[in-house]
Amino acid sequence: MDQLTVATLADRLVRRHPDRDRLGSATASLAESLVELGRRSPAGSCLIIGGSLSRGEPCIRASAGAWTLHSDLDLLLVHDDVLPPVLPATFSSFLENELPNADVMTLSSGQFAALDTSLGYDFKENGIVLSEGSVPAFESTSITPRDAREILAYTIFIYLWEALGLRSAQGEVSADLDYSYCRLTLKALRTVVMLHGGYAYHFDGELPDDLRRLLTSELAAHDALDNVPVLPAERFLPVMSLALEAHTARFGVGPMDAVSGTEYQGRPGSDYVTVHQQLAFEYMGALVRETDGGADQSKLPFLLQDVWRQVMARHPEIKAAETPAAYFERNKRSIQQTLLMMKLPAAPASQL
Numbered sequence: 001m002d003q004l005t006v007a008t009l010a011d012r013l014v015r016r017h018p019d020r021d022r023l024g025s026a027t028a029s030l031a032e033s034l035v036e037l038g039r040r041s042p043a044g045s046c047l048i049i050g051g052s053l054s055r056g057e058p059c060i061r062a063s064a065g066a067w068t069l070h071s072d073l074d075l076l077l078v079h080d081d082v083l084p085p086v087l088p089a090t091f092s093s094f095l096e097n098e099l100p101n102a103d104v105m106t107l108s109s110g111q112f113a114a115l116d117t118s119l120g121y122d123f124k125e126n127g128i129v130l131s132e133g134s135v136p137a138f139e140s141t142s143i144t145p146r147d148a149r150e151i152l153a154y155t156i157f158i159y160l161w162e163a164l165g166l167r168s169a170q171g172e173v174s175a176d177l178d179y180s181y182c183r184l185t186l187k188a189l190r191t192v193v194m195l196h197g198g199y200a201y202h203f204d205g206e207l208p209d210d211l212r213r214l215l216t217s218e219l220a221a222h223d224a225l226d227n228v229p230v231l232p233a234e235r236f237l238p239v240m241s242l243a244l245e246a247h248t249a250r251f252g253v254g255p256m257d258a259v260s261g262t263e264y265q266g267r268p269g270s271d272y273v274t275v276h277q278q279l280a281f282e283y284m285g286a287l288v289r290e291t292d293g294g295a296d297q298s299k300l301p302f303l304l305q306d307v308w309r310q311v312m313a314r315h316p317e318i319k320a321a322e323t324p325a326a327y328f329e330r331n332k333r334s335i336q337q338t339l340l341m342m343k344l345p346a347a348p349a350s351q352l
Contacts, residue, residue, distance in 0.1 A: 004038065004130060006031045012128060015056035023060055030060065030069075033098045037075075038130030040094055042085040046078040047131040050122040057186075061179060068176075071183060073102040076123050078112045078136055103336075109136040111344050118147040119343065121199075145250055148194035150258035152243055155187040156280040159236075161332045163325035165287075168233045169301035181232035182221065188236075188243040189215050195250050214239070237287065237294025244285055256281035259342075269338035275318070276328075276335055282311045283324060 010031035014023050034049060041047040051074035052059040059071030079085050085106075095102060107115065113136065115123070120141045129135055159165065164184070167177055193199070193215065196207055207215070218239070221232070247256065257277035259270050286307040291297050308324040320327040328335075 004035055004128070006035050009035055009128065009130075012056060013053055014060060017056070017060070026066060027060060029066065033094075034130055037091070037094055037099065038132075040088060040091040041077065041131040042079070042087060042091065044080055045085055045131065046129060046135055048076045048078065048123050048127040048129055048135065050074045050076060050119075050127045054122065054126045054128045059183065061175075068179075069101065073099060074122070075102050075104045075130075076112070076127070077104055077106045078109055079106065080109050080136075105340065107344070112136055113138040115343065116141040117343055118143055118151060119340075121147075143194065143199055145195055146258050146262055148191040149247055149251065149256070150277075151194070152188060152191040152247060153256075153258055153277040153280050155184050155191070156240075156284045157276075157328060157332075157335060158187075159184055160280065160283070160324055160328035163323075163329070164233070164236075165300065165304050166323065166325045169304060178232045181236050182218070185232065185236050185239045186218055188239050189218060192243050192246045195246055214242075234294075234297060237291055237297060237300075239294075240284060241288040241293040244281075244288060256285075264342055267342050269342040272338050273335070273342055275315070276331070279311060279315065279318070280328075282314070283307060286310060 006028060010024075010027045013031060014027050017023060038047050052071040053069075053073065057071075059069060061068045077085075095104065112123075115138075120138075121143055124135075124138050124141060127135070162180060164177065164180055189211075192211060193207065196211070198207070218235070221235075244256075255278050257274045259265050259274040259277065264270050265274075287300070287303060288294060290303050290307065291300060305323060312318065312320060322330070
């Protein structure tokens with residue numbers, strides 16, 4: 001493909017934002033950094049951005065012309081060699097200084113071709129190429145209900161390792177916390193949309209009226225925090241309750257994870273992923289029950305640790321004396337890397 005321009009990329013990043021015009025200079029600044037990173041990519045490699053940004057979904061916030069992301073910045077570097085390329089110093093330093101929160105995965109072209117699940121779908125079908133050249137040949141992939149469950153588990157992981165519940169219990173009041181809750185509420189709703197055959201917030205197919213109204217309301221609330229009577233933190237658990245109910249209706253009652261009974265069971269790292277997904281679902285399920293589906297959150301500050309102790313009592317194989325937030329933050333990188341390794345059993349990918 002031709003070299004991506006800043007203007008073209010900026011437009012694609014916010015194409016589904018309800019207030020895209022207000023984000024003008026902030027989006028242009030982010031796009032400029034991403035295009036420049038693409039120019040600095042190793043020769044013969046292909047740099048792709050995926051995730052919420054590539055789908056154009058609301059995740060950029062502007063303040064005084066500067067941008068703040070309330071989403072992961074997912075980058076994939078695809079290379080032809082068996083071993084990852086030696087990254088130019090200009091690439092690494094620019095990444096560290098200008099895009100410090102970016103997650104960069106490296107895959108060989110063969111690994112990229114075989115990458116499936118929602119991760120593969122995001123980069124292959126929705127990805128934006130930042131570097132010169134074209135995307136390597138790949139096998140198309142499709143989305144399944146299993147992907148929805150994996151994304152819901154990951155949403156709970158983020159809630160835990162970003163300590164959102166703890167921060168709320170400690171009385172934090174900040175736009176950053178509000179937007180983090182908005183982001184996770186939308187992610188949870190997105191998994192319900194996926195169970196109805198969609199993939200993203202902008203799904204145009206048929207949805208139950210109540211789900212469509214809730215989705216529309218949350219998308220509007222994302223960009224009108226000051227005018228929304230119900231705070232984002234108070235909306236999160238009711239939506240999570242709805243999502244857990246929808247997933248239970250789809251998959252049945254029992255331990256929740258996105259590995260058991262699937263093609264990923266038995267692959268390297270699958271046991272580790274299974275345990276941590278089940279921990280996350282057990283913990284969130286208990287919070288939802290103890291708060292009456294999120295309707296009564298007055299006891300939440302006391303429940304955060306009590307529920308964790310109850311969950312740990314059922315998992316003696318895991319010795320975690322710290323808070324759930326501290327435990328999952330400590331294991332964040334291992335969870336992320338093992339998830340990727342599980343999806344690429346033939347050859348592990350490295351993460352920068």
